Amino acid sequence: MKIALAQINPTIGDLTGNSAKIKQYLNKALQAGVDLMICPELAVTGYPPKDLLYRKEFLREVNQVVERDILPCTGDIGLILGVPVEGDGEDDLYNSAIVMENGKIISLHDKTLLPNYDVFDEKRYFKPGLIRMPLHFRDLVLGVTICEDIWNDKDYWPRQKYAVDPVQELADRGIEIIINIAASPYHYGKQNLRMQIMQQLAKKYRLHIIYVNQVGGNDELIFDGCSMVVNKHGQVVRKAKSFAEDFLVFEIDDLREKESVSEKFFPAAGQTQLHEAGEENIASVHDALVLGIRDYIGKIGFNKALIGLSGGIDSAVTAALAVAALGKENVLGVAMPSRYSSAGSKSDAEKLAANLGIDFRIIPVESIFDVFLTVFNQGANPLMDLAEENIQARIRGSILMFLSNREDYFVLTTGNKSETAVGYCTLYGDMCGSLAVIGDVPKVMVYELARYINRQNEVIPETTIIKAPSAELRPDQLDQDSLPPYDILDEIIRLYVEEGKSSEEIAVLGYEPLLINNIIRKINAAEYKRQQAAPTLRVTSKAFGSGRRMPIVQRWHK
Structure with a gap:
């Protein structure tokens, strides 16, 4: 079975443009004989959409774009797509992954862990998903997670931020592959941190991991892409480009055949030697x-x-x-x-x-x-x-x-x-x-x-x-x-x-x-x-901006 990673650069709020880009990649997937294509977190809206999510007409248009423009184009290709989804309650909204095939929605997976630190403010908009069930797609059993859902491993972090570990629950339910769709912004050191987390999870649970990240700049945040496929031995067997859109196709059998490959990034087409081994340096900041x-x-x-x-x-x-x-x-x-x-x-x-x-x-x-x-x-x-x-x-x-x-x-x-x-x-x-x-x-x-x-x-x-x-x-x-x-x-x-x-x-x-x-x-x-300065492009773990909210008038100095 062929799987494609569509590492796209969406523009926040450009629903028509973003859906056109998704359809363009679906067409590529069709030509490549792909069975399942995976897009990043909130790919339809772009991340982070912020208070656009409070606009009911915005959410209505999101639904219209998905149902009118994207859903009919899926054909016999499965599509995992990040979308905000309204719940049954008046203000219920979820950060979700919709799974589509043959013009129908076949499965829905809500984000469980909602980050509310640094530049993230997801509890302002979303409710956490309460149910975590495997996705049965063709002959595979998949665990669909969204960004922060894989960042709570008790054996990696000195303390857990959340009481729930979605990866643990899905692993206990017999999944074969973890899929993580993400909008994970860059800062210096982040690429290696992500790789280490996924290698740890893969080896710990003996599961393959497919990670698809957004790319592009949205306001002060820069998303680096670096989507990747990690086999159950913690080896990175496929890697998409850094800081550029990419379309990565691989066979599921590749995960089983690459068990003896060395633990290093495979260079993406067109990348420089500086990035091939996954080593971050000043080139990444540039x-x-x-x-x-x-x-x-x-x-x-x-x-x-x-x-x-x-x-x-x-x-x-x-x-x-x-x-x-x-x-x-x-x-x-x-x-x-x-x-x-x-x-x-x-x-x-x-x-x-x-x-x-x-x-x-x-x-x-x-x-x-x-x-x-x-x-x-x-x-x-x-x-x-x-x-x-x-x-x-x-x-x-x-x-x-x-x-x-x-x-x-x-x-x-x-x-x-x-x-x-x-x-x-x-x-x-x-x-x-x-x-x-x-x-x-x-x-x-x-x-x-x-x-x-x-x-x-x-x-x-x-x-x-x-x-x-x-x-x-x-x-x-x-x-x-x-x-x-x-x-x-x-x-x-x-x-x-x-x-x-x-x-x-x-x-x-x-x-x-x-x-x-x-x-x-x-x-x-x-x-x-x-606080009167121009917006600042973020490249360190704590920039002056939305991730550091200090009062102007205050008398505590320590």
């Missing part, structure tokens, strides 16, 4: 950000991006990512030098634009800055205070937004996670824009991205990479004047924000208590800035 830019801008309806080029590493990396996502013909770089901009920064910005092959403009801010100094200093010399520093950033933000309005460009902000964490950024200035591309990338990782981008030839000027970082808003300014070295800063931010450690727990690791407390104070004080 590909995630490229996909995030492309889908965020494209799904909104833009096709051109605008970046302020300072000559520094952050704007250089952002510009290179934008070119990879959109093409050089759709990216504009704008340098906006002031009296404090160094000659090196100006030349680095120009060289970067030439290396990338993008359009480049120079719009000096000096004359506009002079007007502000004249008005507010009443002809006196510059005071070199914070107001004068920040107005330069705000002038630049206004220029970028002017170009955006007039020429239909989408402005990308260039601040990194280290700066955003401690508030080393200007509200309505360098924070100005529609998407924070590297806002979840720590500064040290920004340098890793730069080196990766330059892996074959110099795209980002070496002088940009080696010079000391500076905002260049006053004479001889350097980041290190206000911040500790970035390797230390990034690690304290990671421990506090991503791991949730207290200042005392961080101090035990050898960091100076006064420094720790200073950084934590800065993080807490900058919350009002972050």
Whole structure:
């Protein structure tokens, strides 16, 4: 029997477009002689649909699309499809997998475990499934699960989040294969974590696992795909592409024949050597950000991006990512030098634009800055205070937004996670824009991205990479004047924000208590800035955004 994994990139709420994509893959399955095709979690609506699920007319249209457009196209191919399904009660809604064949729904499986942590908010919308029964399809006995349902193994985690383990129940009922349809967003380390979980389950229960994940960017979340088939020995015998749509077909007999194969990922067609062994590295972060830019801008309806080029590493990396996502013909770089901009920064910005092959403009801010100094200093010399520093950033933000309005460009902000964490950024200035591309990338990782981008030839000027970082808003300014070295800063931010450690727990690791407390104070004080920032593409386990909901007005600092 042939099974196909349809790793698709849905757009949230585009019910017609998503159903057309599903039908396109059904046609591929028909041509390939497939018996069963499996789509990701909530494939019809895209994930996460959020409060669209509160709209009754939205749910009615979902039902219409399934019944009118998808169901009649199944023919003799079985289809497992993720869909929200209304229950008998007025507000009953389930995150479900519908099984179809020959134009009929033959089985329904509701998600049992509803995640309600980090970026997940499923208890807001769904009720948990209470019944877990095997699916008898042709000559197979399958256990259909949805995403979180496989993330509660008591032998893998130090503690279980839920009282129920759907995999355990289904295994006890005699299934042969676990099917998991998912919308599992990416963060650095997630690919290997998923693989380990599935290998553990496969070996523990002596069951094959078929895992189908969504791919694509939806708002701040990036879904990496990496659908896979794991045999009962924990060997990954098939793997779909990372960060791209894919259609993977295999024979059930393959699972039984590959018992002696080594435990490593099989390379998907077109993938680089860096991804073949399942090893995560900076290449994965790069590909995630490229996909995030492309889908965020494209799904909104833009096709051109605008970046302020300072000559520094952050704007250089952002510009290179934008070119990879959109093409050089759709990216504009704008340098906006002031009296404090160094000659090196100006030349680095120009060289970067030439290396990338993008359009480049120079719009000096000096004359506009002079007007502000004249008005507010009443002809006196510059005071070199914070107001004068920040107005330069705000002038630049206004220029970028002017170009955006007039020429239909989408402005990308260039601040990194280290700066955003401690508030080393200007509200309505360098924070100005529609998407924070590297806002979840720590500064040290920004340098890793730069080196990766330059892996074959110099795209980002070496002088940009080696010079000391500076905002260049006053004479001889350097980041290190206000911040500790970035390797230390990034690690304290990671421990506090991503791991949730207290200042005392961080101090035990050898960091100076006064420094720790200073950084934590800065993080807490900058919350009002972050909640006004552009949406940030998520690539770490705890980004500033929907997964970290801190009050702005609060007096508990620890």
